[in-house]
Amino acid sequence: QRQLQPHFLFNPLNSISVLMEKGQVKDANAVINHLSDLLRQVLKNQEEQQVTLGQELEFVRRYLEIEKVRYGDRLKVEIESDPGTAGCLVPSYLVQILVENAIRHGIAKKVAGGEVAVVAKRTDGRLLIEVADNGVGIEGERDGSGVGLRNARSRLTHLYGEDYRFEVANNDRGGVTALLDIPIVLSIGGTAK
Numbered sequence: 660q661r662q663l664q665p666h667f668l669f670n671p672l673n674s675i676s677v678l679m680e681k682g683q684v685k686d687a688n689a690v691i692n693h694l695s696d697l698l699r700q701v702l703k704n705q706e707e708q709q710v711t712l713g714q715e716l717e718f719v720r721r722y723l724e725i726e727k728v729r730y731g732d733r734l735k736v737e738i739e740s741d742p743g744t745a746g747c748l749v750p751s752y753l754v755q756i757l758v759e760n761a762i763r764h765g766i767a768k769k770v771a772g773g774e775v776a777v778v779a780k781r782t783d784g785r786l787l788i789e790v791a792d793n794g795v796g797i798e799g800e801r802d803g804s805g806v807g808l809r810n811a812r813s814r815l816t817h818l819y820g821e822d823y824r825f826e827v828a829n830n831d832r833g834g835v836t837a838l839l840d841i842p843i844v845l846s847i848g849g850t851a852k
Contacts, residue, residue, distance in 0.1 A: 671697075674729045686728050693724045708818065711846045712779055712786070713745035715754045719777065722755055726762055733772025734762065740779035747786045748844045750814050756807050757790040757837045765794020765834050773834065786843050792834035797827070815841070 671694040678687035700718055710718075716738060723736050736758075758775060766773040773793045780787045808827060815823045824840035 671725050674725065678728070690725050690728050693721055693728075696721050697725075707751050708814075709748040709844075710751045711745060712740065712747045712749050712754075712788075715749050715751065716740060716745075716777070716779075718752070719755050719758055722758065730762070730766070730772060733769075734766060735772070735774040736776075737774065738777045740777075741781055743781055744779045744786060746845050747781070748846055749786070749788070749839075749841070750811075750818060753811055753814070753839070754788060754790065756811060757839075760807060760837070761790055761792035761794065761835065765792040765796070768795045781843060784843055786839075786841050788839040788841075789836055791830055791832065791836040793830075793832040794834040796829045796833055797835055815839075 671690050675687045675690050675694075678684075678690065697718070700721070719738070723734075727734055727736075754777065758777060761775045766775065775790065775792045778787075778789045778791075812825055815825055819841055822842055824838065826836075826838045828836060830836040
Protein backbone atom coordinates (compact mmCIF):
# COMPACT_ATOMS: atom_id res chain seq x y z
CA GLN A 660 0.00 0.00 0.00
CA ARG A 661 2.89 2.38 0.70
CA GLN A 662 4.08 1.80 -2.86
CA LEU A 663 0.58 2.26 -4.26
CA GLN A 664 -0.36 5.52 -2.60
CA PRO A 665 2.21 7.78 -4.32
CA HIS A 666 0.96 6.58 -7.72
CA PHE A 667 -2.54 7.65 -6.79
CA LEU A 668 -1.29 11.07 -5.88
CA PHE A 669 1.32 11.84 -8.52
CA ASN A 670 -0.19 10.35 -11.67
CA PRO A 671 -3.68 11.87 -11.29
CA LEU A 672 -2.27 15.20 -10.07
CA ASN A 673 -0.08 15.32 -13.17
CA SER A 674 -3.14 14.56 -15.30
CA ILE A 675 -5.09 17.35 -13.59
CA SER A 676 -2.24 19.79 -14.25
CA VAL A 677 -2.07 18.87 -17.95
CA LEU A 678 -5.84 19.10 -18.34
CA MET A 679 -5.91 22.52 -16.69
CA GLU A 680 -3.13 23.77 -18.98
CA LYS A 681 -5.21 22.64 -21.94
CA GLY A 682 -8.27 24.41 -20.56
CA GLN A 683 -10.15 21.14 -20.04
CA VAL A 684 -11.62 22.15 -16.69
CA LYS A 685 -14.53 19.69 -16.86
CA ASP A 686 -12.15 16.73 -17.38
CA ALA A 687 -9.84 18.02 -14.63
CA ASN A 688 -12.80 18.15 -12.22
CA ALA A 689 -13.77 14.61 -13.20
CA VAL A 690 -10.25 13.38 -12.36
CA ILE A 691 -10.38 15.23 -9.01
CA ASN A 692 -13.70 13.54 -8.18
CA HIS A 693 -12.44 10.08 -9.17
CA LEU A 694 -9.22 10.61 -7.21
CA SER A 695 -11.26 11.62 -4.14
CA ASP A 696 -13.28 8.39 -4.42
CA LEU A 697 -10.09 6.33 -4.70
CA LEU A 698 -8.45 7.98 -1.72
CA ARG A 699 -11.58 7.43 0.39
CA GLN A 700 -11.48 3.74 -0.48
CA VAL A 701 -7.73 3.51 0.26
CA LEU A 702 -8.27 5.08 3.68
CA LYS A 703 -11.27 2.85 4.39
CA ASN A 704 -9.36 -0.34 3.56
CA GLN A 705 -5.87 0.69 4.65
CA GLU A 706 -5.59 -2.02 7.32
CA GLU A 707 -6.96 -4.82 5.13
CA GLN A 708 -4.52 -7.32 3.62
CA GLN A 709 -7.37 -8.87 1.66
CA VAL A 710 -10.63 -7.59 0.23
CA THR A 711 -13.33 -9.29 -1.80
CA LEU A 712 -12.82 -9.50 -5.53
CA GLY A 713 -15.98 -7.42 -5.88
CA GLN A 714 -14.39 -4.62 -3.83
CA GLU A 715 -11.11 -4.89 -5.74
CA LEU A 716 -12.83 -4.73 -9.14
CA GLU A 717 -14.84 -1.70 -8.00
CA PHE A 718 -11.56 -0.04 -7.05
CA VAL A 719 -10.11 -0.97 -10.46
CA ARG A 720 -13.14 0.54 -12.22
CA ARG A 721 -12.69 3.81 -10.32
CA TYR A 722 -8.99 3.84 -11.15
CA LEU A 723 -9.83 3.26 -14.82
CA GLU A 724 -12.13 6.28 -14.85
CA ILE A 725 -9.05 8.42 -14.25
CA GLU A 726 -7.04 6.58 -16.88
CA LYS A 727 -9.85 6.94 -19.44
CA VAL A 728 -9.74 10.71 -18.97
CA ARG A 729 -5.96 10.60 -19.53
CA TYR A 730 -5.93 8.25 -22.52
CA GLY A 731 -9.34 8.84 -24.07
CA ASP A 732 -10.11 6.52 -26.99
CA ARG A 733 -6.58 5.10 -26.84
CA LEU A 734 -7.61 2.89 -23.88
CA LYS A 735 -10.20 0.15 -24.06
CA VAL A 736 -10.94 -2.04 -21.04
CA GLU A 737 -12.99 -5.17 -20.54
CA ILE A 738 -13.70 -6.67 -17.11
CA GLU A 739 -15.38 -10.08 -16.80
CA SER A 740 -15.92 -12.08 -13.63
CA ASP A 741 -17.77 -15.35 -13.28
CA PRO A 742 -20.78 -15.44 -10.97
CA GLY A 743 -19.65 -16.47 -7.51
CA THR A 744 -16.25 -14.78 -7.69
CA ALA A 745 -17.29 -11.45 -6.14
CA GLY A 746 -17.09 -12.78 -2.55
CA CYS A 747 -13.68 -14.42 -2.97
CA LEU A 748 -10.86 -12.79 -1.05
CA VAL A 749 -7.87 -11.38 -2.95
CA PRO A 750 -4.84 -9.39 -1.83
CA SER A 751 -5.90 -5.75 -1.66
CA TYR A 752 -4.83 -3.58 -4.61
CA LEU A 753 -3.08 -6.45 -6.41
CA VAL A 754 -5.39 -6.53 -9.43
CA GLN A 755 -5.20 -2.72 -9.63
CA ILE A 756 -1.40 -2.83 -9.72
CA LEU A 757 -1.51 -5.39 -12.54
CA VAL A 758 -3.93 -3.19 -14.50
CA GLU A 759 -1.76 -0.14 -13.86
CA ASN A 760 1.32 -2.02 -15.12
CA ALA A 761 -0.54 -3.10 -18.25
CA ILE A 762 -1.49 0.49 -19.03
CA ARG A 763 1.75 2.20 -18.04
CA HIS A 764 4.22 -0.30 -19.53
CA GLY A 765 2.14 -1.70 -22.37
CA ILE A 766 -0.61 0.55 -23.68
CA ALA A 767 0.94 3.97 -22.99
CA LYS A 768 3.90 3.12 -25.23
CA LYS A 769 1.70 2.46 -28.28
CA VAL A 770 0.68 5.49 -30.31
CA ALA A 771 -2.63 3.85 -31.18
CA GLY A 772 -3.21 2.72 -27.59
CA GLY A 773 -4.72 -0.68 -26.90
CA GLU A 774 -6.85 -2.90 -24.74
CA VAL A 775 -6.65 -4.32 -21.24
CA ALA A 776 -8.79 -7.31 -20.26
CA VAL A 777 -9.40 -8.52 -16.70
CA VAL A 778 -10.97 -11.97 -16.36
CA ALA A 779 -11.79 -13.79 -13.10
CA LYS A 780 -12.95 -17.43 -12.94
CA ARG A 781 -13.57 -20.11 -10.32
CA THR A 782 -12.15 -23.51 -11.20
CA ASP A 783 -11.78 -26.56 -8.92
CA GLY A 784 -11.57 -24.59 -5.69
CA ARG A 785 -9.22 -22.03 -7.21
CA LEU A 786 -9.64 -18.41 -8.22
CA LEU A 787 -7.94 -17.55 -11.51
CA ILE A 788 -7.41 -13.92 -12.42
CA GLU A 789 -5.90 -12.82 -15.72
CA VAL A 790 -4.89 -9.29 -16.63
CA ALA A 791 -3.91 -9.14 -20.31
CA ASP A 792 -2.98 -6.32 -22.65
CA ASN A 793 -2.08 -5.99 -26.32
CA GLY A 794 0.68 -3.47 -25.66
CA VAL A 795 4.37 -3.64 -26.46
CA GLY A 796 5.19 -6.85 -24.60
CA ILE A 797 7.95 -7.52 -22.11
CA GLU A 798 11.05 -5.58 -22.96
CA GLY A 799 13.85 -4.04 -20.94
CA GLU A 800 12.34 -2.49 -17.80
CA ARG A 801 9.23 -4.64 -18.14
CA ASP A 802 10.96 -7.95 -17.56
CA GLY A 803 8.56 -9.16 -14.89
CA SER A 804 10.92 -8.39 -12.02
CA GLY A 805 10.02 -4.77 -11.22
CA VAL A 806 9.45 -3.54 -7.68
CA GLY A 807 5.67 -3.84 -7.96
CA LEU A 808 5.80 -7.46 -9.12
CA ARG A 809 8.43 -8.39 -6.51
CA ASN A 810 6.19 -6.89 -3.82
CA ALA A 811 3.22 -8.79 -5.24
CA ARG A 812 5.10 -12.11 -5.05
CA SER A 813 6.19 -11.34 -1.50
CA ARG A 814 2.62 -10.59 -0.44
CA LEU A 815 1.32 -13.73 -2.13
CA THR A 816 3.91 -15.87 -0.35
CA HIS A 817 2.98 -14.25 2.97
CA LEU A 818 -0.74 -14.94 2.42
CA TYR A 819 -0.66 -18.35 0.69
CA GLY A 820 2.76 -19.88 1.34
CA GLU A 821 3.52 -21.98 -1.73
CA ASP A 822 -0.16 -22.45 -2.63
CA TYR A 823 -0.32 -19.91 -5.45
CA ARG A 824 0.87 -19.34 -8.99
CA PHE A 825 1.80 -15.93 -10.34
CA GLU A 826 3.16 -15.63 -13.85
CA VAL A 827 3.87 -12.66 -16.09
CA ALA A 828 4.73 -13.38 -19.72
CA ASN A 829 4.28 -12.20 -23.29
CA ASN A 830 1.05 -13.29 -24.93
CA ASP A 831 0.06 -13.99 -28.55
CA ARG A 832 -1.61 -10.55 -28.85
CA GLY A 833 1.77 -8.81 -28.70
CA GLY A 834 1.32 -7.73 -25.09
CA VAL A 835 1.62 -9.28 -21.66
CA THR A 836 -0.59 -11.52 -19.54
CA ALA A 837 -0.34 -11.65 -15.76
CA LEU A 838 -1.92 -14.82 -14.34
CA LEU A 839 -2.82 -15.22 -10.68
CA ASP A 840 -4.02 -18.59 -9.33
CA ILE A 841 -4.93 -18.65 -5.62
CA PRO A 842 -7.08 -20.84 -3.39
CA ILE A 843 -10.66 -19.72 -2.95
CA VAL A 844 -11.28 -18.17 0.43
CA LEU A 845 -14.72 -16.66 0.85
CA SER A 846 -15.40 -13.59 2.94
CA ILE A 847 -17.79 -13.86 5.85
CA GLY A 848 -20.76 -11.53 5.56
CA GLY A 849 -19.31 -9.75 2.52
CA THR A 850 -16.28 -8.39 4.35
CA ALA A 851 -12.68 -9.48 4.31
CA LYS A 852 -11.43 -11.65 7.17
